[in-house]
Each structure stands twice: as structure tokens, then as C-alpha cells.
Amino acid sequence: MEIGSFLIVFFTVRYIRNSLQTAERFPEWDRMLTIVQYAATALLVSDVFLETDFTKWFWHLLLIGLVGAAYLLKDFRPVRNVWLAVGPFILISLFGDVVELISEDFYKSIKDIIDIAGIFAFIWLIATWLSSQKQQKALEKERLKRQQEEEQNRIIASQNAMLEQIVAERTAELTRQKEELEQTLMELKATQDQLIQREKMASLGELTAGIAHEIQNPLNFVNNFSEVSVELIEELKEERQKADRDPELEDEILTDITQNLQKITHHGKRADSIVKGMLQHSRASTHEREPIDINNLADEYLRLAYHGLRASDKSFNATMLTDFDDKLGRVSVVPQDMGRVLLNLFTNAFYATEQKRKTGLADYQPTVQVMTRRIDSENIEIRVRDNGCGIPAPVLTKIYQPFFTTKPTGQGTGLGLSLSYDIVTKGHGGELIVDTEEGKFTEFTIRLPT
Template sequence: MEIEQSQKDLATKTELLQREKKIAEERNLMYSIIVVISLILIFLFWNNRQKQKAKRKIEEAFAKLKETQAQLIQSEKMASLGELTAGIAHEIQNPLNFVNNFSEVNKELLTEMKEELEKGNLEDVKAIADDVISNEEKINHHGKRADAIVKGMLQHSRASSAEKEPTDINKLADEYLRLAYHGLRAKDKAFNAELVTDFDESISKIDVIPQDIGRVILNLITNAFYATNERKKTSEDSAFKPTVSIATKMMDNHLGTGGERKGNAVQISVKDNGNGIPKDIVDKIFQPFFTTKPTGSGTGLGLSLSYDIIKTHGGEIAVESTASKGTTFTIILPINQEI
């Protein structure tokens, strides 16, 4: 009996030991799980902190990039305004000369009118008065012309309002063509070029952001003048004459690049007879900072900004170029297209 009792006690102790061992193993497993979960939580917390830091750095870098981009865009705007300065001065001088001349004439006419009044020659007084009125109308016209040039200059230099307004595309194109030409002539007296315009008079005012489209047209025209001037410098053909043309055309329900109908649009073409663009770089010309001009002669942003502006208007811009024959840039602006 004692042996049996001892065996039972041993079996009980063994069972208790096994239970304690199992409990210990379960406890160790639980501790291990807690440790692993804790490590995972710590890792996730650390990873989240790193992501937040990385996000903040990306946001800061993006903000700096946007700031730098804005500065570069403003730099490009001021550079193009510099190109216009001499042309603007020339264009303002013309109406001011008219205003001054007609003012001098009116002064003489009014003096003459006083003399005729004293003599009682009312018919002569009326005739002189008619001349004065006519001259005043001319003064008013040229004054408004000078005012429009100054407003256009300010509009070109200020930041875009991103608001469309009815704009006469023909007038805008003609204005920038003459301003760019006189600006280049003021810097280089030897430069001369034939200006050709072909404006579709059926085009009514269309809704665009005028200062932005003006910048695009100006950029294409100044590039065209540069190309023709470079060819003139290197050409052995004494009969070569630099020629830059700008044309507009109304397009009814035109076809898109994929052959789909795109609705009504206005086409603007700027063509030159310069050296042309080599085939291997044609696809790169709309990339930011890409330029074929010598260092210091261009920012490489003009065509890139032009591309962005036209795309923002829902339009298209394309280029065709042939070596030694010239280049044609074509813009298509949809009518009644919301930005």
C-alpha cells in the first residue's frame, strides 16, 4: 500500500510538474508574442515617424520647387519684357509725336481763330473750328493708342489673373509682331526683315487669357527673328532676305491629332525662313531649359512655358521644320473652351 501510495504521489507530482511546465511554456510564448507585438508596434511607430519626416521633406522640397518655378517664370516674363522695351518705346513715340504735332497746329489755329473773330469773319472761324475739332479727334485717337500700349506692357509684366476675357487675336498678334520687330531693330540696327501678315477677318473675339497668349506669340516671333538673323549672318546668299510671317485662320469643327472632331477653333501660325531645327532635337524643344541659343542668350523656358499655356487653354501647339528652309509653329485654340 505504501508503494502504491508513493507511486500515486509520484504520478501526481509528475502531472503537476508537466502542468507547471506547460503553463511556463505558455507564459513564455505569451511573453514572446508580447515582445514581438511590441517590436512590431515600435517599428510601425518609427516607420510612421520616418514617413511623416519624409513627407514633410517632400512638401518642403515641393514648396521650394514651386517657388523656384515661379521665380523662373517671372524671370522669363521680365526677359521677354526686356525684349519688348525698345519696341514699346518706339510704338509710344509715334502717337506722342502725333499728339505733340496736332497740339502745336491747334495752338496756331486757335490764334488764327481769335484774329478772324476780331475781324468778324464767322465763316472762316467755323472752318478753323472744324479743323480744330478734327485735330482733337486725332489727338484723342493717338492718346488712346499710347494708353493701350502702356496697358499691354503692364499686362504682359504682371502675374496672370487666370481669367479669360474676349480678345481680338488678330490685333494681339499684330501688336506683338511690331513690338518685337522694333525691339530687335533698336538693339541691332543692321537687322531687317520682311513682315508678312495674313489675318482671317472672320475671327471674332475669343475667350483667352490675353497676357498668356501674348507671351506665347511673342516667344514664337522673337525665336523666328533670331532664326532668320542667324541665317542672314552665316548665309553666302547675298539675296537672302529674312522673312517672318504670322497668320490666323478660323477652323470650323476641325480634326484633332487623333482624327476626332474637336469643334470650332482658331489657328495661329508663325513661320520663318531661318536655318530650321535639326531633326534630332525637334522632339526636345518643348522641354524645360532646353535651348539651342548660346549661353546667356536664352533661359530655355520660353517654349516650355508656351506649351504649358496652350495646354492650359485646352489647345495644341506643334512644330514643323526643314533644314535651310525654315520653321513653322502652329497653335490651335478651341473656342468656348473652359480652363
């Protein structure tokens, strides 16, 4: 029984120290528990060597003291279950020793019962101990699990806070970028409007030289016929002062003056139409369609484009071939817009032939052809073909892109064909088709619904 008491004291003390972690949390109690372990060892040695029954009462005191401390002391409350495990063994051991002290005969008669009860109490102790260890492991596992969950929650909360901060920073950055992009878009739109206006003014500049040449011809006729008419009037006055007036000569002079005045009127109207065309081309488009003669419009802008290039380069020369369909009739278009399209195509055609001429090809004659055709009752087409250098295949898909140009810097805005494409397709519901072979020809076809 003493060995059992020693084992119980030893493992109970160890259980209490480990469970409560007395070395770190309760150093005073840890020292006392260590003394209890030494005392139990000393009692065991006394039992072995002294062979006295007196020490068994010290075992009872030690056990009752441990269980009482575990049950009564506040610091030991977490290990109160030690009473459930050790209590039955203490009670049976104490009961046996008290009965033996009072009546040895009676003790002998129930000794077997007390021994069996002691065995069961010891088994109960072990079972309770194992169960307690299992529960303690489960609780420790649960505590660790809860601790891990708390750590994970803390990490998640930290990550969420970090993500919220990142999202807030990213949102602020995107907002800033959005504002910058909106500002950039506004600036690009303003720049685009300026470039479009620049393209219009560039085409107007190309017209100026051609118009100067075109308007000079009728003005020369007006001046010449005016001078001749003045001379004829003087001649008529002189004839009337003669005594032998010749009525037939007077009638002939009057007829010549009348014809001169008719020619002056004709060429004056021609100059007036040129000026009106220039003003119409320079002003902003109203997008109002008018039924006009496409043949006259194409012929006029062809000559203006040609003389415009001649004014800037006296060495430039090209053959102009026209094949206009007399049955074309009047077509409803926006005159200034369609004029810009034709001027751009004619200017590009003359430019392409001039670039090919500068390569020094023998027997090369720059030629630009303009043809109009009525396809059917609802559609017409205008073809502008040149025998210039053609368009390289790699850039063919880019020619209608805004700001794309193959001309040297300063000679093109890259908006001519882009604006022309928009005017034909979006403004008039037509088509602008290109057919080309590098080094041989380029042909643009405008198809318009009538």
C-alpha cells in the same frame, strides 16, 4: 575462458576510456584503467606460462571491479550499459568456477551447459557491444547534427542581427536621402518659380523697347497736332480781331481744330491701349478668359516684338507678312498668357531669321509670316512661319523641355517654349505643333478651341 576474459577486460577498458575521454577529462581514472590493462596482460601471461587455476579468480575480480566501477561511480555513469553486456558473461564464468570448486563431479555433468551458456553470453556481449556502438554512433551523429543546427542557428541569428543593422542603417540613409530630396525639391520649385518669373520679366524686357517705339508714334502725333491746334487758335483769335472778319475762314479753322482734337484723342487712346497691354503683360495671370480679337492681339505683339529687336540691333530688319481671317471673330482666351505665347513665337522667329542673315547668304530677305484661320465652327489656328535657320532634327524632340535652349548663354532661359506649350495645351486645351526643315523654315501652329 581466460582469453575471453582478457579480451573482455581489454576492450571494456578501451571502451570506457574512449567513451569518457578519460585522458582529457579524468587523468586519474585514465592512469588506473591503463594499470588494469597491464594487469590483464600480466594475468594472461601467467595463465599461459604457469598453467595454474588460481589466476581465474583474479579475472573475476578485475571484471567485477570494472563493472562495479562503471555502475557505481558517478564519473562512469555514462558507460553503465557495459554492465548489461559483460554481466551475463561474468555471472556464468563465476558460477562455473564456484561449482567446480564445490563439486567437480557435478561441474563435469553441467560443463557442456555452462560452456554453451558462456558462448551465448559471449555472443550477447558482442551483440550488445555492436548495438551499443551503433547507438553511440547514432547519438554522436545526432549530437553533431544538433551541434551543426546550433551553429547554423547561431550563424542565422548573427546574420539576422547583421541584416537588421544593415536595414536600420539603410532605412536611416533612405530617410536622410528622402529629407534631402524633399529639401532639394522645395529648392527646385522655388528656383523654378524664380526662373518662370525671370522668363516673364525677360519677355517684358523684350516688350519694353518695342513699346517705347510704338508709344512714341502716337505721342508724336499728339504733340504735333497739339502744336498745330495752338497755332490755329491763335490764327482764329487774330481773325476775330479784324474789322473785316471772314466767317468762312473762321469755320475752316474751327473744323481743322476739331479734326486735330479728334486725331489727338485717337492717338491718345492708342497710347493708352499700348500702356494697358504692357501692364497686362507684366502682371501675374488671373487665368480668367476674355473674348478678344486674336487678329489685333497678333498684330500688336508682332510689331512690338519687331521693334524690340530693332531697338537692340539697329542693323536688324525683316519683312512682316500678315494674313488675318476677317471671319475669325472674338475668341475666349487669357489675354496676358496668349500674349506671352505670341511674343515668344514672334521673338524666336525674328531671332532665327537674324541668325541666318548673319551667315552672309546672298539675296536673303528675312521674312516672318503670321496667318490666322478659322478651321471650323469650334476651332481656330494661328500660324507663325519664318524663313530662318530651322530646327535641327536631333533637338526637335527637346524644344518643349524646361530649360532647354539652343541660344547662347545669357540670351535665353529655356522656358519660353515650355511655358508656351503649357499655356496652349493645359491652359487653353489646344495644340502647339511645329513643322521645320533645317536651313529653310520653321512654322509653329497654335490650334485653339473657340
